[in-house]
Amino acid sequence: xxxxxxxxxxxxxxxxxxxxxxxxxxxxxxxxxxxxxxxxxxxxxxxxxxxxxxxxxxxxxxxxxxxxxxxxxxxxxxxxxxxxxxxxxxxxxxxxxxxxxxxxxxxxxxxxxxxxxxxxxxxxxxxxxxxxxxxxxxxxxxxxxxxxxxxx
Numbered sequence: 001x002x003x004x005x006x007x008x009x010x011x012x013x014x015x016x017x018x019x020x021x022x023x024x025x026x027x028x029x030x031x032x033x034x035x036x037x038x039x040x041x042x043x044x045x046x047x048x049x050x051x052x053x054x055x056x057x058x059x060x061x062x063x064x065x066x067x068x069x070x071x072x073x074x075x076x077x078x079x080x081x082x083x084x085x086x087x088x089x090x091x092x093x094x095x096x097x098x099x100x101x102x103x104x105x106x107x108x109x110x111x112x113x114x115x116x117x118x119x120x121x122x123x124x125x126x127x128x129x130x131x132x133x134x135x136x137x138x139x140x141x142x143x144x145x146x147x148x149x150x151x152x
Contacts, residue, residue, distance in 0.1 A: 030061040030090040030098030032069065039103040042079065052076050053104045059090030067092060079106045 009015040059067040071088040088100040
């Protein structure tokens, strides 16, 4: 609650003032920007190092302006092989939480490939086919995130 002074003026130069308590009710969540919509796929460079995984999200709130963002991982973290869900949050002064989730997938030295037996689709003729593992994991994780969002 904030005490404010209100002033009114008429067209003839007369005016009046009064004091009033103002309460702002924040009904909107903070908005996180730069949250990747697609799975981020990282490939190791020639020295076996990962590039930075993502640009750190920013947050803004309709009442509080720019807010700090906390993520479960940093852009320069050494992500493990496979897929990792990264969660970022921002909390405003009304305890409203803005959330951003995305997937970072890492391809290691073998390129993230696995061998599976049997045909993959009608166009596959070899007894064994090599398929990218990371996109398959990412599809499963993305479905898991959708289910989590529906429950929450």
